[in-house]
Amino acid sequence: MFGYVKPVKSELKLRELNEFKAFYCGVCTSLQRARYLAKIFLSYDSIFFALLLTSLKGRTLSYRKRFCEIEFRKVAYFESDDITLAATNFILLLKYKLLDDVKDEKNFVKMVLLSILRKFAGENPHNPHLEERLKGLLTELGNLERYQVPSIDQPTNIFGEIVAIFFQNLEDISPEQKVVLVNLAKHLGRWIYALDAFDDLGKDAQKHNYNPFLLEFKYEESTDIRQFIDKIRPQVREYLFKILDDVILAYNLLELKTYKGILDNIVYIGLFEETERVLSRRRTCKRA
């Protein structure tokens, strides 16, 4: 949903880059007719999910080709159950994100999008209770935002739980690996939420929206937001890196079999690079 979990492309081998693109196109293809709509929102996070499952199960996928109506050229893509699952989960998350946005902003365009999307968000056959749990946790998160809880740990932990529920009840994975996977997801979710909160800091201060960092570090209206950001940056960096450390500890215990290069790139380089990018508030990763 946020697109922070992505590889550093210049460090990938060309073969791996092609595979990554094929995964991306695979998820997009699996969205089926919803893809014309969802393509706008399709983020790298769901690709990471598909990659992780494929790698854990040790599957090697073979390329297929189709004509892509959006890019208007032939694209190579992968097809498998894991990729379909990633697409299903993605649509589910997208539905709730739009629902949330509509509630907050009363944005008409998003309202229309949501009503179209509702048709596509089907049941998840692997995990029937997933939607209920997701709803519960999102309400909890919403409550924290409503009551302006002045703590960064609480909302991040809840968001971690949200990410983790997608990794529970997966088939074909040993119980031990599942524990590690859920742990990984939890910390990754925490990282994503905290990073996103920092990314939106300026916007939220302006609009008086809820942002845990503003409350945690006691932002006052009179101070300049840039000075405030400069002041809290070292503390936030330390906080984010601590979470990333937990992510890596969990990741190291996974038994990955295929596409390990891409995943290593994402976890060992991509996450850190993305953290630094957001912290320095650059728009892109390119160095001057």
Add this chain to the structure above:
Amino acid sequence: MKRSIFELLNIPLDTPHVEIEILYKEYLEKYNPKRYENSELKPIAMAKYNELIEAYEAYKKQLEGDNALNAAMDNELIYSYTSLRGYRPGYYYRRHDGCCDDICQCIGCMWVTDTCCECMGGDCISCM
């Protein structure tokens, strides 16, 4: 069922000993229980750590048994396996999954292409 070192490190069976040693050390660092203090993953890391050490010891034992045989074989292998004697790091080996893995096959492919081409009235390689 005990897993071998090759399974644990996720490497092919013909990986050279030197490489195994490097990977083994890397994984030992990865799984080191000291890194997992105050973490709920500690028991899993501990189990993996011990499993790895056990597998490596089994591998070592087997290696020593084969060593005398291997030493003789190795010399033969390195110098007679291929006519190319220059050392290339493993990273750069060609992956054998194409249709033109060796030169004979490649020439064969070109020949067939040329014949087909000629059947249709064209000419792919004029001197063939």
